Amino acid sequence: MTHLLLAGGSGFIGSHLADRLLRRTDFETLTVVDNLWTGRAENLRHVTDPRLRFVQADAEQFRSDIRFDEIYNLASPASPPWYMAEPRRTISANVAGSLNLLTLLKEGGQFAYTSTSEVYGDPLVSPQPESYRGSVDCTGPRSSYDESKRCVESLLFEARRTAGVRVKVVRLFNVFGPRTRPDDGRAVSNFITQVLRGMPITIFGDGLQSRSWGYVDDIVDALERFFWLDGTDFPGPLNVGNDREIPVIEVARFIQRLFPQVPIVHLPPTPQDPTNRRPDLTIMNQVLPGWECKVSYEDGVRRTIDWFRAELGLA
Amino acid sequence: MTHLLLAGGSGFIGSHLADRLLRRTDFETLTVVDNLWTGRAENLRHVTDPRLRFVQADAEQFRSDIRFDEIYNLASPASPPWYMAEPRRTISANVAGSLNLLTLLKEGGQFAYTSTSEVYGDPLVSPQPESYRGSVDCTGPRSSYDESKRCVESLLFEARRTAGVRVKVVRLFNVFGPRTRPDDGRAVSNFITQVLRGMPITIFGDGLQSRSWGYVDDIVDALERFFWLDGTDFPGPLNVGNDREIPVIEVARFIQRLFPQVPIVHLPPTPQDPTNRRPDLTIMNQVLPGWECKVSYEDGVRRTIDWFRAELGLA
Numbered sequence: 001m002t003h004l005l006l007a008g009g010s011g012f013i014g015s016h017l018a019d020r021l022l023r024r025t026d027f028e029t030l031t032v033v034d035n036l037w038t039g040r041a042e043n044l045r046h047v048t049d050p051r052l053r054f055v056q057a058d059a060e061q062f063r064s065d066i067r068f069d070e071i072y073n074l075a076s077p078a079s080p081p082w083y084m085a086e087p088r089r090t091i092s093a094n095v096a097g098s099l100n101l102l103t104l105l106k107e108g109g110q111f112a113y114t115s116t117s118e119v120y121g122d123p124l125v126s127p128q129p130e131s132y133r134g135s136v137d138c139t140g141p142r143s144s145y146d147e148s149k150r151c152v153e154s155l156l157f158e159a160r161r162t163a164g165v166r167v168k169v170v171r172l173f174n175v176f177g178p179r180t181r182p183d184d185g186r187a188v189s190n191f192i193t194q195v196l197r198g199m200p201i202t203i204f205g206d207g208l209q210s211r212s213w214g215y216v217d218d219i220v221d222a223l224e225r226f227f228w229l230d231g232t233d234f235p236g237p238l239n240v241g242n243d244r245e246i247p248v249i250e251v252a253r254f255i256q257r258l259f260p261q262v263p264i265v266h267l268p269p270t271p272q273d274p275t276n277r278r279p280d281l282t283i284m285n286q287v288l289p290g291w292e293c294k295v296s297y298e299d300g301v302r303r304t305i306d307w308f309r310a311e312l313g314l315a
Numbered sequence: 316m317t318h319l320l321l322a323g324g325s326g327f328i329g330s331h332l333a334d335r336l337l338r339r340t341d342f343e344t345l346t347v348v349d350n351l352w353t354g355r356a357e358n359l360r361h362v363t364d365p366r367l368r369f370v371q372a373d374a375e376q377f378r379s380d381i382r383f384d385e386i387y388n389l390a391s392p393a394s395p396p397w398y399m400a401e402p403r404r405t406i407s408a409n410v411a412g413s414l415n416l417l418t419l420l421k422e423g424g425q426f427a428y429t430s431t432s433e434v435y436g437d438p439l440v441s442p443q444p445e446s447y448r449g450s451v452d453c454t455g456p457r458s459s460y461d462e463s464k465r466c467v468e469s470l471l472f473e474a475r476r477t478a479g480v481r482v483k484v485v486r487l488f489n490v491f492g493p494r495t496r497p498d499d500g501r502a503v504s505n506f507i508t509q510v511l512r513g514m515p516i517t518i519f520g521d522g523l524q525s526r527s528w529g530y531v532d533d534i535v536d537a538l539e540r541f542f543w544l545d546g547t548d549f550p551g552p553l554n555v556g557n558d559r560e561i562p563v564i565e566v567a568r569f570i571q572r573l574f575p576q577v578p579i580v581h582l583p584p585t586p587q588d589p590t591n592r593r594p595d596l597t598i599m600n601q602v603l604p605g606w607e608c609k610v611s612y613e614d615g616v617r618r619t620i621d622w623f624r625a626e627l628g629l630a
Binding site: 144148 | 399402403406410450451452456459461472552
């Protein structure tokens with residue numbers, strides 16, 4: 001009997017990963033653990049596969065007599081307004097959550113974790129290779145997310161070094177697409193929900209800070225290949241993201257062209273907002289040859305607009 | 316009723332801090348929580364003060380109906396061979412430990428934490444000011460200590476930002492002196508226990524890596540002043556250490572001069588051993604004017620030799 005555990009499976013990326021896992025035929029159960037803090041039950045409402053079991057629980061509290069063959073830990077808020085509002089809970093979800101979930105891994109099982117490009121902080125090199133040690137202010141207002149992700153990377157690579165645990169760690173750069181919370185608070189979904197409601201587009205700061213937006217389908221393609229399809233034993237950390245770097249203001253203007261009546265308004269910058277962010281994909285090209293972000297941000301934004309329109313009942 | 320909690324109070328620095336706390340007359344109880352992993356019951360054996368209560372427990376498991384006015388969290392291994400052997404436990408002790416202890420703090424109470432110069436990793440600037448973001452490999456073999464300390468700094472400064480918790484965080488540079496475990500594994504105590512047993516002095520690598528050794532009495536002077544005596548409300552992080560930087564080989568040769576029959580042997584370097592480490596004391600000089608490491612390393616080494624001689628029954 002093969003049992004899979006997906007923590008954070010009701011979230012934006014987690015629910016897409018659940019869909020990919022459910023395409024497989026080589027397991028008996030997929031247990032999704034989610035406390036529905038930032039995840040939404042709606043994200044898995046379409047699933048009818050009887051192998052899916054949903055448990056509403058914190059990752060750090062979840063108990064089970066089953067030992068799992070594969071654990072996917074995506075249980076974390078990922079948007080600054082959410083983790084900045086509840087930093088203690090963010091650290092607990094990631095670090096205490098991973099400590100707990102590790103105890104539920106079957107001997108010889110695989111533990112996969114979605115870390116983040118935020119481990120690089122406000123990077124002083126561009127693009128960022130996995131070997132870059134980062135520039136994170138560990139006492140700053142974004143640190144609960146950045147440091148807890150760094151700490152879980154440490155936990156997993158140390159579990160690998162000292163106990164031979166099979167780990168797979170990715171560092172996700174910015175991701176956008178359907179199933180983002182309408183109140184997520186990050187740029188693309190913010191802009192889209194704003195224009196769909198006829199509100200001004202708000203940009204924090206001058207908008208010249210750049211990001212590398214990957215459409216969720218492309219990102220989950222990489223996760224699926226890295227975590228199980230390609231059979232690689234490379235543990236990571238592996239940068240996963242779009243290496244086309246785009247200023248926030250450019251995305252806003254693109255969306256504005258689709259909704260020309262909407263103004264762009266600048267608000268004060270978010271504290272310690274990184275000025276740039278772009279993955280070095282050298283290792284990616286070796287580990288998952290042929291993978292790239294195929295969906296342009298223009299295309300991805302259009303698809304995301306369609307999804308939000310339906311989601312918000314504006315179709 | 317004023318209740319103090321000292322986690323890790325049976326450890327090297329923890330027990331010295333216990334002695335200083337017990338000089339105070341303004342509290343009813345001092346609860347020491349220690350699991351005696353790297354701490355030693357002997358370190359508090361001399362205490363007869365009835366206000367001291369000892370509880371053998373992990374910091375992350377300790378439960379109490381008392382809410383504490385002041386919490387001092389020193390519960391962590393601090394020597395590389397110890398934390399590298401049990402990284403998961405190290406992360407749990409620091410992060411899950413601090414998460415748990417925070418729940419035991421009385422409203423308006425003060426939470427003090429001994430972080431480390433290891434948050435700077437293998438630093439690219441010297442001396443290291445508190446604003447330096449560090450160069451830590453978060454997947455490396457020393458990361459369990461470095462990253463869990465960074466993560467707890469984040470936890471505390473975020474608790475301060477979002478919930479107004481009064482925190483005091485110091486970053487301790489290398490400390491040595493009486494009550495170090497004979498099997499601690501760090502340079503000064505290693506050298507001393509080796510020469511006292513007539514064994515060769517072993518140096519990892521060429522010995523040109525430098526450290527800033529502070530004698531424990533001086534370091535605990537700073538903790539006492541910063542945590543309660545001076546009444547400062549500066550939360551830190553505050554570098555505490557000796558800014559006289561000395562190559563490891565120089566300490567070995569000094570000790571060798573006291574035991575001239577003992578050879579020095581070089582072993583392979585420890586993985587990712589920092590090449591240098593020296594505190595920038597600019598903020599220290601403002602926050603605790605007049606504080607400095609008064610005991611020279613030569614003097615401190617002599618005193619530590621005397622202590623180890625008695626401890627090892629070689630007096």
